[in-house]
Amino acid sequence: DAKTTQPPSMDCAEGRAANLPCNHSTISGNEYVYWYRQIHSQGPQYIIHGLKNNETNEMASLIITEDRKSSTLILPHATLRDTAVYYCIGVNSGGSNYKLTFGKGTLLTVNP
Amino acid sequence: GAVVSQHPSWVICKSGTSVKIECRSLDFQATTMFWYRQFPKQSLMLMATSNEGSKATYEQGVEKDKFLINHASLTLSTLTVTSAHPEDSSFYICSAPDRAFVTDTQYFGPGTRLTVL
Numbered sequence: 001d002a003k004t005t006q007p008p009s010m011d012c013a014e015g016r017a018a019n020l021p022c023n024h025s026t027i028s029g030n031e032y033v034y035w036y037r038q039i040h041s042q043g044p045q046y047i048i049h050g051l052k053n054n055e056t057n058e059m060a061s062l063i064i065t066e067d068r069k070s071s072t073l074i075l076p077h078a079t080l081r082d083t084a085v086y087y088c089i090g091v092n093s094g095g096s097n098y099k100l101t102f103g104k105g106t107l108l109t110v111n112p
Numbered sequence: 113g114a115v116v117s118q119h120p121s122w123v124i125c126k127s128g129t130s131v132k133i134e135c136r137s138l139d140f141q142a143t144t145m146f147w148y149r150q151f152p153k154q155s156l157m158l159m160a161t162s163n164e165g166s167k168a169t170y171e172q173g174v175e176k177d178k179f180l181i182n183h184a185s186l187t188l189s190t191l192t193v194t195s196a197h198p199e200d201s202s203f204y205i206c207s208a209p210d211r212a213f214v215t216d217t218q219y220f221g222p223g224t225r226l227t228v229l
Contacts, residue, residue: 044220
């Protein structure tokens, strides 16, 4: 799986967009980019994933660069409840059992 | 999305006793589940892969005789911490892939906080 690099922490004002970057320069062609977040003392929560195209769901948008070496998770209108550690993880496709390797992630703090 | 539950949510036990933690997939079947451990201010570390109907696969450095895993059905995996000691105090989290997606998106339980006195 690709090694990912994220900033250790970020701050965002409530109501503003939060843009969380992730570098994955060694990602292979069949690896998806997955984003999870972990609110304090809870299990991780799936947010979104993508392969090549940009993706959007009810939680967030995922922008993947054309060369797939980096991506950005966008929370369009951050709320205080979005304060969490956000993890960017490369995952092989194919439907086989796989393991998630969690890095240190980015601690996003949403301020009032 | 798919729902994974864990029980109990927290447990306190005396040193030397055994503790069982259950992980259930509530609205989907999971032939594979994963167990993670998380110490304070650290990231999740994979402990083992639980396989329905066969032996679990443990990560390097995880004692299989201490952390017993049983995957008795397609919706239930259990982790038993045997002869627990204070250093086993941690946040234990399970996950299960929902094969409704091409890439087996994993869903996580809420975690179990174990405190060994």
